Amino acid sequence: MSLPKILRPPSLRPLKAAALILGAVALTAASAVASTAANTVITNTATVNFNDAGGVAQPAVSASATVTVALVPGAVTLSSPVPQTIAQGGANASLTYTITSTANGPDNYSLTSVATPANVSGVTPTFPGGTPIAVGGTTLAAPANNGDASITVPYDNAGGAVVNGIGVGSTIIVGGNPYTVTTVTKNAPANTTAIGIGTVIAGGTVAAGQIVGERKTFTVSVPSGTVTSGNSGTQTVNTTATSATAPNPATTQTTATVITVNRPTLTVSKLVSTDGGSTFGAAGSAPPGTVLIYKIVATNSGSTSAGAVAFTDALPAYLTYQAGTGKFATAAATTYAAATALTEGVGGYSMAANTVTYNPGGGTGTVAGGGVLVLFFGAKIN
């Protein structure tokens, strides 16, 4: 016997049964964020009990139909890391972000970051932890009340100790507050999962249907670039996280993170000794014929190396350079006697037209942050 043709039920037509004539349709306003976790299986089971013509009860028959709840992607919440200052050429700035899901299920979020330079060369931020990042999400299947040590979320129709991407050790946000997951216990027959939390719920009852999002962290590494003029510039960083699920909602950090890049600074001081290099001072007094020993100290007050440091000193009138008196040192306390001798014409040291030049290059010419390079030479008062 074939089944009769199925006609489409007309939409919401009035029923013969008087029972359903209600004065007004009671519309229950759904909470703006009320939702059901993705991967939840909703089952409808209909059972028919009937009797035969004689009124004898017959065995019941039933039928079931299921739907699986789909993921509704959400724009994550991204933190805005505080400003930083780094040295040009030094270690990259490391920015730590928190990313919090607002979706009803697990999703992957691709990360991009743009550094806008000002008075510094362009750089490309990188993601040491890689991209995309997976972040879990679910919903409350029952209200969470103050004092509860666990929350109830829907079963995600999968085995294991992770529910919708959330596992032991995950940080989840319930009612705006973070909790650490201590246990995940699935109850397939009840279609629920219990998530144990490290500290009890506080801050008021959170209604069933509210999103429970996972919170994770990731880092962005930003190189300094090179300052183009003056002593500093900035890299203004904006990082964006984009859901991999159409329509791919995206979030960019609310406040850009400004990284100040400082160029290393050298200061120079010049001291003179009238006693052949034993003691040095800013000024002195000596009779003609005295061989003055000059001490020029280049100090790198920055936190990063200064390269290709070079000295140029034009001797004033009434002074005659003394050959063989050049020396250098790499510590401010080194005495003239203990400093390393320099030979004219060798290793970047020379004297011509009454101008002493020292440009050692290489390692000697690179002064580390906080370091010094000292040049000594003698000149006789005419």
Added chain:
Amino acid sequence: MSVKRWMLSLAWTVCALATGAQAKPRIVVSIQQTKEVTESSRDGKATRFVPVTSASPGDVLEYVLVYTNQGDEPATNAVIEDPVPKGTRFIANSAAGEGAEITFSNDNGKSFAPAVKLTYEVKLPSGAIERRVATPSEYTNIRWTIPRVPAGASGKVWFRVRVN
């Protein structure tokens, strides 16, 4: 006994044998599950229902329960009961079915009543008991009672829910 009477009684016996000792009804039931989708076009929006296995929070689902008596005897007092699926809420005025008396429960099937009469009691903080009319979104079960389903007959009942 006259030949005619004898033939009648023989015919009756043959009839009885042919029908078999167990005439009985046999109800089969199936569910058609669809979801409301809205399509926008130049002329405006149109909604239709399409079969689905996946739905998003907020979607409207419609369940059509088709019952057929494939037996050779009428079924009587057929009661179709369908708990509102967990994870959804019943949409008011959406339950229907020709020839069926429809009642609802909001106590998980312990008691049923027609919609206008479905009430429950609430104890107020003052200790007083207040009787309230159940709102459709609180219904937990729906029941259709069909007094008689003739052999070979088929019918359908339906209702809609919204995914939480």
